[in-house]
Amino acid sequence: MxxxxxxxxxxxxxxxxxxxxxxxxxxxxxxxxxxxxxxxxxxxxxxxxxxxxxxxxxxxxxxxxxxxxxxxxxxxxxxxxxxxxxxxxxxxxxxxxxxxxxxxxxxxxxxxxxxxxxxxxxxxxxxxxxxxxxxxxxxxxxxGRNEMRETSDVYRQISDSEFIYVSNFNPEVKTGYNFVIEKFDGERLVNKITATSIQWDPKDSTYVLLNFNKRTVGELDDKIETFPSKKMKFNFDLDDLTPVVYIAETLNLTELNKFIDKERKRGSxxxxxxxxxxxxxxxxxxxxxxxxxxxxxxxxxxxxxxxxxxxxxxxxxxxxxxxxxxxxxxxxxxxxxxxxxxxxxxxxxxxxxxxxxxxxxxx
Structure with missing residues (x-):
């Protein structure tokens, strides 16, 4: 031995x-x-x-x-x-x-x-x-940093019933262009908001939407709202919607599991x-x-x-x-x-x- x-x-x-x-x-x-x-x-x-x-x-x-x-x-x-x-x-x-x-x-x-x-x-x-x-x-x-992200045609599911889209995203100024958010009840569209741009305002934690247009679907007719500019709050972080392409490599195991669960729900x-x-x-x-x-x-x-x-x-x-x-x-x-x-x-x-x-x- x-x-x-x-x-x-x-x-x-x-x-x-x-x-x-x-x-x-x-x-x-x-x-x-x-x-x-x-x-x-x-x-x-x-x-x-x-x-x-x-x-x-x-x-x-x-x-x-x-x-x-x-x-x-x-x-x-x-x-x-x-x-x-x-x-x-x-x-x-x-x-x-x-x-x-x-x-x-x-x-x-x-x-x-x-x-x-x-x-x-x-x-x-x-x-x-x-x-x-x-x-x-x-x-x-x-x-530079813009190449870290996939910034064109960003489409995400942010909750079980809400989906958003921007044709282009600028992470430097946290602005998305041709913004759309749709809310569904099952397969039925409840409302749809569009704007030529959406920008994060850190002062009051809101988003500024330019050329705001909201369509609420009714049983007999639809309700339309329009504003040149409107501030709103949403339950998502605009910067988080377009993570850097190598984000998964920078997370420890616990953070990575949470991130994957979140991205799976969003349909990434x-x-x-x-x-x-x-x-x-x-x-x-x-x-x-x-x-x-x-x-x-x-x-x-x-x-x-x-x-x-x-x-x-x-x-x-x-x-x-x-x-x-x-x-x-x-x-x-x-x-x-x-x-x-x-x-x-x-x-x-x-x-x-x-x-x-x-x-x-x-x-």
Missing amino acids: NKLSIIDKYILKRYLTTFSVMLLLFIPIGIIVDVSEKINKILENKVPFDKVASYYVDFVIYFANLLFPIFLFLSIIWFTSKLANNTEIVAILSSGISFGRFLRPYIIGATIVSVFALLMGFFLVPKASEGFKNFRYMYLIGG SDINRYLVVKYRKYSIPISAFILTIIAVAVSSMKRRGGMGINLAIGIALAFSYVFLDKIFGTVAEKSTFSPLIAVWTPNVIFGIIAFITLRNAKR
Whole structure:
């Protein structure tokens, strides 16, 4: 038992140390590459140093989470290949330890990493995503904050019986144009309000409607009201009706669940995008176990080409996972394809690969 405990600690230490070093190596390389691409824009827009520094803190957290599967996979292949080349794995297995028992410290390491990734995805990554995305849209992408939102043909359900529409929305001045709000009783239209524009007035928490027109449907005839300008109160926040396109990435799990429920009631066309973000918070940590098993199975055998062959296989598999995850996520966001199936499909495919490679490695 003591011998097994020493082996567990040895492998677990190598697992966590190599993964941590891989992440730390990424930080300066990633920042240097990003600075070289964006320095002209940063200088052109005269971005304050504190905002740039804050951006790169968010940049590191954002991309560490995004590329987490690649870092994990390559780090395991790297140190396991070294064990195999030094015939340490042969010695361990020759002592009577089964391959499944040899795999145990790797699973413990995957558990530690996946819990860390899960907590980061719930609490730390959303804040970093907000800072990262805001900086890009404010200083690096052409039109600033207006490009953060889908501002044309905004249609929302704001309650069980009320629907609103604006042909265009300007978030800077909180003004919607060609405004329409309809109230229904079942399938029967109760009243309809139209205005050429609607603007939020923060002084008294009201909306100013220009060229106001209200039609109330009666049993025998309709009642029409018109005003050049009219102040009204509504049970919605105009700014909230057109959230930034990446809003789901900036919310913690509790906020995200509430936001999805609200957007589902409103009939949001972006609901699949929000669900993809939610399901990825769970699928990425689970991938730690799947990728760990594949990496150990692939790299535990001593090959004629040495570590280079194992790394080549590892890089191909790691990027294949990220590629599939991106493809299925985009398909779910842009179509009616189930977000749950889309997010978990890469894990299912690579879970099958893990089973096959592990069975072959045991032989």
